[in-house]
Amino acid sequence: MLRANLNEILVFMAVVDEGSFIAGGQAMGLTRSAAGKAVSRLEDRLGVRLLNRTTRALSLTDEGRVFYDRGLQILAAVDEAEASVAGRHGTPRGVLRLTVPDAFGRLVVLPLLKRYLEAWPDIQVEVSFTDRRADIVEEGFDLAVRIGDAPADTRLVSRVVARYRAMLCAAPSYVARRGEPLDVDQLAAHDCLFFSSRNRRQSWRFLGDDGSWVKAQGRSRLRLDSGEALRNAAVAGLGIAFLPDFLVADDLAAGRLQQVLPDLEAEDVKIVAIYPTQRLLEPRVRRFIDLMIQELAPGAAATSRTRRTR
Template structure:
């Protein structure tokens, strides 16, 4: 009986993932009507509606979202059990669920993922490219890669794996229209393009070689939770941005952006891996962290 109950749960999750009974049933090798009946059995058993159904749409109820998240935890436990049996060989298996920053993920992490799946054919990878700070435990991620973010959450482990230089830059058109700042205090008269996510806002600290850190006065009309959006606006001449060098190297080389206040250095941009605090770390997660450190640590 328990196996049948679990099967109904997995069918419900497949329907949610696919967005319809037809596609969800197909993913589980069954018809639309069989998938719908499985979800109805599940709803009857737990005494709650999990899906709102109309002739055209299918949506998840609040109870359905909670149940789906619990289902992810069940799957994670099953995958961890499988991984523990394979730990002697250390072969990554199952699904590696990652959340990575949008621009950094596409430019830097994606080539690592391509190398990883080529090395381990039994592995699947699901990636969310977003600059939004996610709750990786609640949302079912194995690993997050973040820029400059450490996590005080005791459920999580954070590890700095690499650092990049940050560069204060603006487009030639912006500097022609507004003048080029010569001192840190001059920045107060300019438009800053600031990274801001939830209640975290980027601050600018600069210093000369060996000098003390100075907090730059920054006014900003434009704030984004996307580094790529900041880069785009800087190239478009909308203000001054402080961006990691990997993101703007091509723009600097092509003259679309210019480094300003070259006598000052900014804080290093730290790349951090964040993952749930577990006694045993699955091979698929551990091996990917090793690859990130190997490729980016230098």
């Protein structure tokens, strides 16, 4: 009886994932009629309707959404159980759920994912490209890749996987119109493009002559919550931006941007891998972290960038 109950839950999950009883049934090796009956038996046993059925589409009820989300947690627990048996050197399998910054994800992470998927055929990957800082635990991500310092959250483990040089840059048209600042203090008279979101705001720090860190006091009329948007705004001549070299290398080479105050020494931009605390890290997560460290080590990033621009 227990096995039958689990099969009905799996059929329900497949129907939701595939969007119909026909496709969901095929995914489970069943006919449309058998899949429909399995879901109906599940609903009868639970005493609630899980799916709204129309002649054209299926949709989850509120109860169905709760049950589906719990089902995802169960499947994740099964993946973790397999990983615990496979151990550190086990074969990666299952679904790797990632959240990555938008521009960094497209420019740097996507090429890594291509190699990762080619190396491990039993892996599937779901990626959220966003500069919003997702709650990894609450939203069910296996791994987050973030730019900057890791959050102080005891539920999370963090590891620096790469470092990039950051620089001040502006469009030649902006420099021609407003002039070029000669030192950090003169940034106060310029339009500075800052990253800013609901819960954090970028600050610019540079190493002073006395060896201490100096915070730039730039004027900010435009604040954006996307690294790509900051780059586009700088290229459009809207101000001076402080951006990592992976994002602006092509623009500097093409003359769309130029470096401002190039002799200033700034902190490196850290790329951090963050994952939920657990005693055993699943092979699918560990292998991807290892790949990032291998490919994004000093020198490797420049090589990858050269390959992309050819």
